[in-house]
Structures are given as C-alpha cells and as structure tokens.
Amino acid sequence: MVSLELQGVSVAFDGAVVVDAVDLSVEDGHVLAVLGPSGCGKSTLLRAVAGLEPLTSGRIGWDGADLAGVPTHRRGFALMFQDGQLFDHLTVARNIGYARRLQGASRAAVRAEVDDLLDLVGLGGYGGRLPRTLSGGERQRVALARSLAARPRLLLLDEPLSALDAGLRGRLAADLRRILTESGTTALLVTHDQDEAFAVADRLAVMREGRIVQEGPTGSVWAHPADADTALFLGYARVLGPRAATALLGRATGPVALRPAAVLAGPERGDGIPATVRSFRPTPDAGRLVVSVDGVGELDAVGVPGWVAEPGQRVAVRVVEHAIAVLPGAAAEPAGSAP
Ligand code: ADP
Numbered sequence: 436m437v438s439l440e441l442q443g444v445s446v447a448f449d450g451a452v453v454v455d456a457v458d459l460s461v462e463d464g465h466v467l468a469v470l471g472p473s474g475c476g477k478s479t480l481l482r483a484v485a486g487l488e489p490l491t492s493g494r495i496g497w498d499g500a501d502l503a504g505v506p507t508h509r510r511g512f513a514l515m516f517q518d519g520q521l522f523d524h525l526t527v528a529r530n531i532g533y534a535r536r537l538q539g540a541s542r543a544a545v546r547a548e549v550d551d552l553l554d555l556v557g558l559g560g561y562g563g564r565l566p567r568t569l570s571g572g573e574r575q576r577v578a579l580a581r582s583l584a585a586r587p588r589l590l591l592l593d594e595p596l597s598a599l600d601a602g603l604r605g606r607l608a609a610d611l612r613r614i615l616t617e618s619g620t621t622a623l624l625v626t627h628d629q630d631e632a633f634a635v636a637d638r639l640a641v642m643r644e645g646r647i648v649q650e651g652p653t654g655s656v657w658a659h660p661a662d663a664d665t666a667l668f669l670g671y672a673r674v675l676g677p678r679a680a681t682a683l684l685g686r687a688t689g690p691v692a693l694r695p696a697a698v699l700a701g702p703e704r705g706d707g708i709p710a711t712v713r714s715f716r717p718t719p720d721a722g723r724l725v726v727s728v729d730g731v732g733e734l735d736a737v738g739v740p741g742w743v744a745e746p747g748q749r750v751a752v753r754v755v756e757h758a759i760a761v762l763p764g765a766a767a768e769p770a771g772s773a774p
C-alpha cells in the first residue's frame with residue numbers, strides 16, 4: 436500500500452527550479468533511497484516532504500490525503516541529518532526520550548522504550564553517557580533511536596551516514612537496514628553515496644538536476660542503468676559505445692557499461708582477446724591494469740591473482756558477462772559481418 440506519494444512536485448528558489456516535476460511513491464514499511472550528486476536537489480526534496488519548503492507546483496499526499504496546508508509538526512514525520520544534532524547537555528537516554536516526554540508519556544514508559552531503542556541500535560547500557568563521550572558512529576545511532584522514539588509515520592533521512600569514515604559507514608548501513616526493517620519503519624533516504632543507498636533501500640530513485648531519471652528496485656536499477664551518466668554515477672567504471680562494445684563482446688550489441696571488475700587480464704595463452712598493458716598497479720587483492728584492447732580502446736582490468744605485468748606487455752583479456760550492463764541504444768554490427 437502506498438503511504439507517501441509525490442505527484443509533479445516542483446520547488447524553485449528565486450525562479451531557479453531545483454526540484455523539477457518529481458513523481459515518487461513510498462510503500463508502507465518500505466525504504467526508498469533518492470540517489471544523486473551533490474547539489475541535485477535532494478535535501479530540498481526532503482524538506483518539501485517535511486513541509487519546510489513550499490511547492491511551486493505538484494502535490495504531496497499521505498495515505499491518499501493531500502498534505503498541503505498541514506504544517507511540519509502535524510505531519511508525523513521525523514527528519515534525521517548527517518550530523519545527528521543531539522542535545523549535548525542531555526544524556527543519551529534523555530536525548531532519545533525527549534520527544535516521548537513532550538508527548539506526555541509516563542517516566543516509566545519512556546524509560547522502557549528508551550531501553551528497547553538502545554538495544555535496537557546496538558547501544559544497550561549507553562543511556563547514562565553524554566554525547567561528547569561517543570564516537571561519530573555511536574552518535575548517529577543515538578540520533579536514529581531518537582528519531583524512531585517519536586514513532587514517526589515516515590522517517591526522512593538526509594545523508595545519515597555521510598559524516599562517518601568508509602568502514603564504519605558500511606557497517607552502519609547494514610545496521611540501519613536491519614533497524615528500519617525490524618521496526619517496520621517507512622523511510623525516505625537521500626544520499627550521494629551509492630553504497631549507502633544500495634545497502635539500506637528497497638527501491639532506488641536516481642536524481643539529476645532536480646529530476647528523477649530512473650526509479651525501481653535497487654537490484655534492477657543497478658543491473659539496468661537508464662543511460663551512460665546514470666551507469667557512471669552508480670559506480671560502473673566505463674561506458675563503451677556500440678562499436679567498441681561489439682568488438683569487445685564479439686556479438687552485435689548496443690552501448691554497454693562495465694563494472695570495475697568486468698575485464699580480467701592474464702598472460703597471453705592463445706585464448707582471450709589480445710590486448711596491450713598500459714599500466715599495472717598491484718593491490719592487496721589483485722593487480723589493477725589499464726589495457727588497450729585491439730579494436731576497442733583502453734579499459735580497466737583486474738589481473739589474475741599473483742600475476743605481475745609490465746607496461747607494453749601483450750596479454751589476453753576476457754569479459755565477465757555478469758559484470759556488464761547493456762544500455763538502451765542501437766546495436767552495431769560485428770566487424771566483418773555481412774552488410
Ligand atoms: P543536495 O541536497 O542534492 O546537495 P540541495 O537540495 O541542498 O541539493 O540544493 C539544490 C540547489 O538548490 C543548490 O543549487 C542549492 O544552492 C540551491 N538551494 C538550496 N536551498 C536554497 C535556498 N534556501 N535558497 C536558494 N537556493 C537554495
């Protein structure tokens with residue numbers, strides 16, 4: 436069942452359109468991530484849903500009812516930012532229980548709820564701590580628990596993990612997914628970070644210059660990017676036009692996007708596609724190469740484990756079929772095929 440529905444939502448500042456005719460919906464209990472580069476209008480979109488930015492056109496509905504004229508504090512939504520914005524002078528427990536106490540819940544009820552929420556976010560026993568004694572990741576967990584404590588109908592998350600370092604971000608993204616799923620929370624997350632979006636959301640909407648350019652289940656957006664820019668933004672390493680793609684794959688195909696590990700390189704042994712090494716860089720897993728493939732051009736490639744290559748060396752490459760995506764667009768004919 437659709438809970439949140441945006442139809443033709445636009446927001447402009449001094450005539451400059453920042454959110455442009457956005458259609459989106461979030462189903463009850465699901466998590467939608469809006470993924471787009473910095474400045475594309477994500478925070479503005481989230482603020483519009485929260486009732487903090489007026490729409491220039493369009494409609495935002497909740498359970499079928501139009502939210503126009505419903506002020507922020509009556510929407511029943513919670514907003515969580517990159518820097519959790521905790522009250523520094525209040526303990527963790529008081530931060531989390533704040534909204535429920537304002538709602539008039541009893542002291543005992545709030546204490547029990549806070550304990551449950553601390554367990555949910557993996558911080559059991561932290562209730563008496565002050566925010567300044569916590570790590571960045573712990574603070575974001577507290578901020579999340581505080582957002583959930585108000586029992587929002589919708590949780591709005593603005594780059595909730597972006598301020599954390601990469602390793603922690605990955606772990607917390609998985610936790611965030613579990614926490615949202617276990618608590619049955621309906622959420623709209625905006626982020627510029629592909630990994631965060633993929634780790635947390637059920638569905639993904641790709642945003643560019645105020646518009647939604649693609650929307651669908653995270654897996655299918657990843658597997659079938661709508662165009663070259665989207666593919667590169669999603670983390671594909673390169674896009675080949677139809678001619679180069681056809682030469683590489685040996686069959687007629689439209690443009691293709693290659694993931695970073697889509698091309699494997701190894702010593703020349705009579706099989707594979709001939710190529711010349713342009714550069715080789717060892718990494719803890721396997722060598723990373725740039726190779727020039729005959730008839731195709733330069734590609735990134737991953738070396739066979741333990742193998743070291745020199746620039747100029749002739750090698751053989753092969754394509755990992757599940758690591759490529761065919762993009763919409765006309766196919767080229769294989770070279771040498773009948774006209
Ligand atoms: P994102 O969150 O994707 O980085 P934002 O929604 O914050 O993007 O901003 C989108 C564009 O709108 C930017 O060009 C930004 O400068 C502009 N913008 C955001 N808020 C305002 C505002 N209150 N007044 C004028 N311009 C704004």
Ligand code: MG
Pocket residue numbers: 477478479593
């Ligand atoms: Mg933003």
